[in-house]
Amino acid sequence: MNVSKIGDMMTLSEWRQNVNTLGNNGTPFLFIVDFEMKKPLVCTLEDADTLGLLYHVNGNTNAATNLTQKTSPIKFESFPMSELRFKKAFDDVQLQLQKGNTYLLNLTFPTPIETTLSLEEIFYRSKAPYRLLHPDFVVFSPECFVKIHNDAIFSYPMKGTIDASIPNAETIILQDKKELWEHNTIVDLLRNDLSIVSENVVVTKFRTISKITTHKNELLQVSSEIMGHLPQDWRRQLGDILLKLLPAGSISGAPKSKTVDIIRKAEGEDRGYYTGVFGVFDGHNLDSAVMIRYIEKTVEGYQFRSGGGITANSDFQSERQELIDKVYVPFV
Amino acid sequence: MKLLIIDNYDSFTYNILELLRSINCRNVSIVKNDQIQLSQIAAFDKIILSPGPGLPSDYPILDAVIQNYKSSKPILGVCLGHQAIAMHFGSTLTNLPDVCHGQSHDIQVDTNAVLYQNIPSTIRVGLYHSWAVDASSLPSELHITSVSDSSIVMSISHSRYDLHGIQFHPESFLTPHGATIMKNFLNS
Numbered sequence: 001m002n003v004s005k006i007g008d009m010m011t012l013s014e015w016r017q018n019v020n021t022l023g024n025n026g027t028p029f030l031f032i033v034d035f036e037m038k039k040p041l042v043c044t045l046e047d048a049d050t051l052g053l054l055y056h057v058n059g060n061t062n063a064a065t066n067l068t069q070k071t072s073p074i075k076f077e078s079f080p081m082s083e084l085r086f087k088k089a090f091d092d093v094q095l096q097l098q099k100g101n102t103y104l105l106n107l108t109f110p111t112p113i114e115t116t117l118s119l120e121e122i123f124y125r126s127k128a129p130y131r132l133l134h135p136d137f138v139v140f141s142p143e144c145f146v147k148i149h150n151d152a153i154f155s156y157p158m159k160g161t162i163d164a165s166i167p168n169a170e171t172i173i174l175q176d177k178k179e180l181w182e183h184n185t186i187v188d189l190l191r192n193d194l195s196i197v198s199e200n201v202v203v204t205k206f207r208t209i210s211k212i213t214t215h216k217n218e219l220l221q222v223s224s225e226i227m228g229h230l231p232q233d234w235r236r237q238l239g240d241i242l243l244k245l246l247p248a249g250s251i252s253g254a255p256k257s258k259t260v261d262i263i264r265k266a267e268g269e270d271r272g273y274y275t276g277v278f279g280v281f282d283g284h285n286l287d288s289a290v291m292i293r294y295i296e297k298t299v300e301g302y303q304f305r306s307g308g309g310i311t312a313n314s315d316f317q318s319e320r321q322e323l324i325d326k327v328y329v330p331f332v
Numbered sequence: 333m334k335l336l337i338i339d340n341y342d343s344f345t346y347n348i349l350e351l352l353r354s355i356n357c358r359n360v361s362i363v364k365n366d367q368i369q370l371s372q373i374a375a376f377d378k379i380i381l382s383p384g385p386g387l388p389s390d391y392p393i394l395d396a397v398i399q400n401y402k403s404s405k406p407i408l409g410v411c412l413g414h415q416a417i418a419m420h421f422g423s424t425l426t427n428l429p430d431v432c433h434g435q436s437h438d439i440q441v442d443t444n445a446v447l448y449q450n451i452p453s454t455i456r457v458g459l460y461h462s463w464a465v466d467a468s469s470l471p472s473e474l475h476i477t478s479v480s481d482s483s484i485v486m487s488i489s490h491s492r493y494d495l496h497g498i499q500f501h502p503e504s505f506l507t508p509h510g511a512t513i514m515k516n517f518l519n520s
Contacts, residue, residue: 100462101385103433184458185434188344188504195346199353203505254460255343258385312431312462 012243015040019239023281026235030055031288032134032278035247035271045280054123054133057280057287063124063133075116078304078327081109086320089266090310096262097312104185105253105262107319108275108307111327113295115302122295127213127330130289132278137296140329142212142221145248145277145288151230153198153241157186157250159309160222161212169220170209178313183207183222185311189249189256190226197241198228216328238281248290251275253309272296274305293326333518335360336376338368340384340391340412344460347503348380348410355515365391370400378406378518381413383501387425387463388416395420398495406494408517411461414497418465418488421474428484431462436506439486445477446489447496447516451509457486458506461499494520 010018015033019042022029028045030053043051045062054063089107096102117125123133126140147154160179162169173179187203194201205225212219234241252275253259274296279288294305306326308319335352339345339362352360361376365384373379379401381394388394394416401407402420409417415425436458441448465485467476477496478486487498496517502510 097433098427098431098462099386100427100431103460181434183434184436184504184506185460188347188434188458188460188501188506191350191505192343192346195350199350201350249343255341255383255385257341257343312433 009039010041012037012040015042016239016243018042019242020236023234023238024236026283028283029281030278031242031281032132032273032276033242033246034273034276035251037243037246038270039273052135054120054131055278055280056123056131057289058129060280060282060287074331075114076329077115078111078113078324080111080324080327083320085109086323087316090314090316090319092266093262093310094312094314097310102259102262103254103311104182104189105259105310106251106275106307107263107266107310108251108271108305109267109323110303110305111324112300113302113304113327119295119297122329125329125331126293128293130278132289132291134273137273137294139278139289139291140293141289141291143250143290143292145279145290146245146286147288148230148234148286150285151232151234153194153228153230155190155194155226156223157183157190157226158221158223159183159186159250161219164211164218164220173220173222174207174209178311179222180207181313182309182311183224185254186250186309187224187226189254193245193249194226194228196244198230201226201228213330238286242277246277247275248277251290251292251307271305275307295329333357333359333378334376335378335380335518336373337362337380337382338394338397338413339364339382340394341365342382342384342412344501344503345382347501348382351503351510351514355511355518357514357518365393368393368397370396373397373401373405376405379408381407381409381416383411383413383460386412388412388419391416402490402493402495406517406520407496409497410503411499411501414488414499415463415465417490417495417497418470418474421471421490423469423471423474424466425463426466427463428461432459433462435459437480437482439478439480439500441478441487442476445487446494446520447477447487447498447513449512449516451512455509456506457500457502458504459500460504464499465497496520
């Protein structure tokens with residue numbers, strides 16, 4: 001496999017074959033696939049450094065741990081998109097939900113930001129189980145795409161958050177019907193996706209609560225766990241398996257194919273690596289993330305991309321607020 | 333038994349496959365609705381029409397499949413597939429004022445119906461739909477075999493053919509009796 005620099009693109013078919021070969025040989029590797037699946041990357045973990053890629057996947061990392069803290073005050077300012085543009089997209093999506101063309105759709109937009117931090121500083125200072133630094137973007141994602149351990153594949157759909165400081169926060173979020181319906185949909189979608197590549201698919205945890213600490217507050221996050229059994233030779237078809245699961249259900253919606261068409265029309269531009277996936281195969285097992293919480297360098301400056309799931313019961317103002325609220329960095 | 337699932341580009345089609353595997357039905361082919369030819373279907377024993385986005389009229393192949401095989405092969409339509417069966421016999425659909433996506437509801441089933449053997453008269457089912465079959469438009473050859481707690485038609489069967497439509501999703505984890513319903517179709 002020849003990947004000499006980051007600009008060296010491979011076709012999706014080459015990527016699939018490379019991943020199958022690396023998996024079969026038990027060679028540890030890093031992979032990155034964009035939402036549109038036009039710019040897939042894969043390199044051995046040894047080569048990641050030379051390509052300018054830093055990864056941190058639940059503690060497995062090639063980044064230095066003794067980072068220097070910046071002492072000067074951090075500037076981090078965001079400039080949310082116009083309400084009108086979001087309203088137009090939101091209304092278009094609502095019409096499609098009413099017509100039964102989609103049941104759940106993840107709608108996202110870029111927000112220009114100004115910050116004194118470099119992408120590298122954000123990589124080092126942000127707190128998240130999954131982090132990736134690429135020459136053009138940085139990711140600090142809380143969301144797992146899939147984990148493969150031994151012959152089992154796991155997915156952990158996350159839908160629903162609430163400010164932990166609200167009295168009875170846990171009861172409120174668990175009893176919220178709209179949240180429940182949206183969570184049901186994502187669980188059925190991910191059961192389906194795992195059933196494409198594995199068997200004996202079961203929901204092992206349903207709507208369990210975990211606490212997330214951000215620099216602003218504490219949040220309660222609702223998530224589930226779905227598990228399936230892969231064929232024993234999964235490593236030699238790892239590229240095929242990953243591609244069958246893309247795009248990730250949580251950032252597209254259901255039914256996936258039609259929903260992605262609606263997303264393209266509503267958002268009006270490619271997402272690029274945002275909402276794609278990245279992960280690490282350690283030679284035996286695999287862990288990966290959905291690339292949400294994402295800042296990219298563009299010719300017009302930095303952009304923070306964010307979004308949320310829209311259902312027939314979604315409220316315009318709270319969805320817009322969610323999109324704005326997600327534009328932050330959980331600093332250490 | 334050779335089973336064919338016609339996939340209407342849905343994201344629950346593999347949940348149907350997994351449900352079939354769970355009851356040890358393994359000879360199943362999934363073919364997308366724009367990649368199937370009517371003549372290929374002859375090789376299969378039973379047909380499942382998957383759920384899917386939009387309306388049955390978006391996929392004319394569904395009506396052609398029903399037209400060609402309704403009298404010779406058992407067919408089960410789920411959600412969009414159910415609506416395709418109803419429309420084939422002249423029924424109309426209504427757009428629900430409050431669409432149901434990811435909801436679970438109680439429905440009343442006719443325990444004498446083929447699909448509801450060994451099933452309690454009230455069951456919990458998962459729903460994903462914006463459209464429903466208009467009960468008043470059903471011809472006499474189609475009878476209603478279950479209704480929801482909001483009086484929406486939840487399933488239909490044909491009086492002479494082995495032809496069944498279900499609006500709810502037996503493959504959803506929200507439908508605990510899904511495996512029994514599917515077994516009943518396989519044994520029909």
